[in-house]
Amino acid sequence: MAQILVEDLDPIILEKLETLAKQHGRSLQEELKHILQQAAETATHYHTSGDFGYVGGIRKVICC
Numbered sequence: 001m002a003q004i005l006v007e008d009l010d011p012i013i014l015e016k017l018e019t020l021a022k023q024h025g026r027s028l029q030e031e032l033k034h035i036l037q038q039a040a041e042t043a044t045h046y047h048t049s050g051d052f053g054y055v056g057g058i059r060k061v062i063c064c
Helices: 011-023 028-042
Strands: 052-055 058-061
Touching: 011 028
Parallel strands: none
Antiparallel strands: 052 058
16 A cells, blocks of 8 residues: 655644544544545546646646
């Protein structure tokens, strides 16, 4: 499985993510995986025009 490194994450954001993880009874890693999975599932429309778009609050770059 792939690994992702997030550099220069604002400490306040990290604290909020840790709080969410605790509230949901998950580790930070499990919480981040859950958030990413939800975001990916929310992104149901992919445009083929090469445009930039916002889906589920996450900016995505659509290519080809």
